[in-house]
Amino acid sequence: MNSSPQRGLIETLAFGFSTIHRRTFLLLTPIFIDLFLWFGPKSTIAPLLLSDPAVTSIDNNGITSLLGMLNVWGLLAIQIPTVIGYTTIEISPVIIGQMDLHSWLVVIPLVTILAIFGILFSCVYRSMIASAIKNEPSSRNALMARVILAWLRFSVLAIAILCIPLMMIALIQMGYAVIASLLTIPILIAAFYAFFTIDALFVSNVGPKTAFQFAHLVVKKHFGAALGIFLVVTLISLGMALIWASLAMNSIGTLTAIVGNAYVATGLTASSMVFYQDRISTVQAQEG
Structure with a gap:
């Protein structure tokens, strides 16, 4: 890993966006x-869920109905910053439109395939950013090798992360909303300490377990700075999401939001990787 001097918050953002x-x-x-x-x-499983008495009978909080309205094609945007995402809102022009799914025999293979490609696209996206941050020479073969390895690692990480919301939904559906609420704060704290895990996966080119350990180490050793970049990235992302949503009311606004979101979100992603690379280099140098 390339060693570089630690940058402050502003310098980190500047370097990320300059990349x-x-x-x-x-x-x-x-x-x-x-x-x-x-x-x-825009395909949803709403008709499938709402027509199943076994599902609707346990839907005490409307979660199933909400999940059923999500566009499953949004899985192509796993960990890729998008404006449209999982929404099924049709903003003119729409080429294909609504395609509801009525069979689990179609849903399960489709969701699996979309998730596989979504993770693959995310690995291509983040691998290229990591290579740019580390100023690695461009090589198609090397990039493909990194992407394939990252895809395997990211898939394992994604499955592990998916277990958390599934557990929370299960608790709520079974009537244990209080327990789910009590778990919220510990989960948020853990999420903060794991904030740089995906960055570590691509920048340090390590597996999920080591990536989490590196991410935890960076936050532990540089808590204040890590909290700063975490808050900046999170608040900017949330604030810009509101702006993009307000713009995406017509075709021109949507196109503007898509390009603007790609620029801001990619810059923030690069900045997060820059921060991680600087700090993990320092930590590893200090620990010999």
Whole structure:
């Protein structure tokens, strides 16, 4: 790993966005995914869920109904910043439109395939950003090798992360909402300490377990700075999401939001990787 001096918060953001300025092609993945989700199909499992008495009978909090309204094609945007995402709102022009799913024999294979490709696209996107941050020479073969390895690792990590919301939903559906509420704060704390796990996966090129350990180490050794970048990235992301949503009321506004989101979100992703790379290099140097 390349060693570099620690940058402050402003310097980290500046370096992250300057990397995007030098390699604007990094914006293409979120833009293309957003355009596909905008013009492409919007498939939900709402009819399938709502027509199943066994499902509706335990839907005490409307969670099943909410999940049923999500666009399953949004799985192509796993860990890729998009404006359209899982929404089924049709903003003109729409090419294909609504395609409801009525059979689990279709849903399960479709969701599996979309998740596989979604993780793959995310690995391509983040691997290219990590290579740009580390100023690695461009090599198609090397990139493909990193992407394939990252896809295997990221898939394991994604499954582990998915277990958390599934557990929370299960608790709520079974009537244990109080327990789910009590678990919220510990989960949020754990999420903060694991904030750089995905960055570690791509920047340090390690497996999920080591990535989490590195992420935890960075937060532990640089708590104040880590909290700062965490808050900045989170607050900017949430604030810009509101702005993009307000813009995406017509075709021109949606296109503007898609490009703007790709730029800001990719810059923040790069900045987070820069922060992680600086701190983990320092930590590893100190620990010999």
